[in-house]
Amino acid sequence: MPYLIVSDIHGNYEALEAVLEHARGRYDKILCLGDLVGYGADPNPVAEWAKLNVASVVRGNHDRACTGTDSLEYFNPSARASALWTRGVLTPANLSYLEHLARGPLRIMDGDFDLVHGSPLDEDEYLVGVEDVQFLSNYLETKLTFFGHTHLQGGFLVAPHGIRGIVPDRMVQLEPDYYYLINPGSVGQPRDGDPRAAYALYSREERIVEYGRVPYDIGKAASKILQAGLPESLAMRLFEGV
Numbered sequence: 001m002p003y004l005i006v007s008d009i010h011g012n013y014e015a016l017e018a019v020l021e022h023a024r025g026r027y028d029k030i031l032c033l034g035d036l037v038g039y040g041a042d043p044n045p046v047a048e049w050a051k052l053n054v055a056s057v058v059r060g061n062h063d064r065a066c067t068g069t070d071s072l073e074y075f076n077p078s079a080r081a082s083a084l085w086t087r088g089v090l091t092p093a094n095l096s097y098l099e100h101l102a103r104g105p106l107r108i109m110d111g112d113f114d115l116v117h118g119s120p121l122d123e124d125e126y127l128v129g130v131e132d133v134q135f136l137s138n139y140l141e142t143k144l145t146f147f148g149h150t151h152l153q154g155g156f157l158v159a160p161h162g163i164r165g166i167v168p169d170r171m172v173q174l175e176p177d178y179y180y181l182i183n184p185g186s187v188g189q190p191r192d193g194d195p196r197a198a199y200a201l202y203s204r205e206e207r208i209v210e211y212g213r214v215p216y217d218i219g220k221a222a223s224k225i226l227q228a229g230l231p232e233s234l235a236m237r238l239f240e241g242v
């Protein structure tokens, strides 16, 4: 059975529920690439869900920021406001859970692939374009790495003749000789111009990655953000997917 791979949920419980419903019956384990919290208004429900349901998870920069593990100096004002708000509302048990998330890369032993938040070399690095991956290609230790952090669904194929981006509108059959960096996209705050919640399924037996996208109740998630007194921009961007 495939894995369900999710990333960058960012406290958006409505988006998470939609993904779980959309992928229901099609996976038997859930893996998460970090940023469970930050930006969204439901950090506790998302953390509770992760504790009970996610088989393996790596920490994201927002998980560190929201638990006080990191300073907030590199966060923009709205990210900082949401990190401080999140820190204030997380229960002690959920704070502790988030504080103890593993730093990537995390090797999935029964599947021989890696989970990272940013990149295999640096959990905070953004892999946006082919040029970001060029430098990495000599350091890839596994043929398959799942990454998040950019909130852009897709990823990269690293072949001897070059690197190219993967268009996430189809299933990807993994070729045995190539290296793959796969981004499932963001569940709770997509930034690729498509506001629908993003995820991926990975079948190890068939060596197929399938990208998923599902609409959710953005109005409800946005109004919770406003009710919490969080910056309006964090609610509005959900409608645009940017």
Ligand code: ZN
Pocket (backbone or CB within 6 Å): 008, 010, 035, 060, 062, 149, 150, 151
């Ligand atoms: Zn994120």
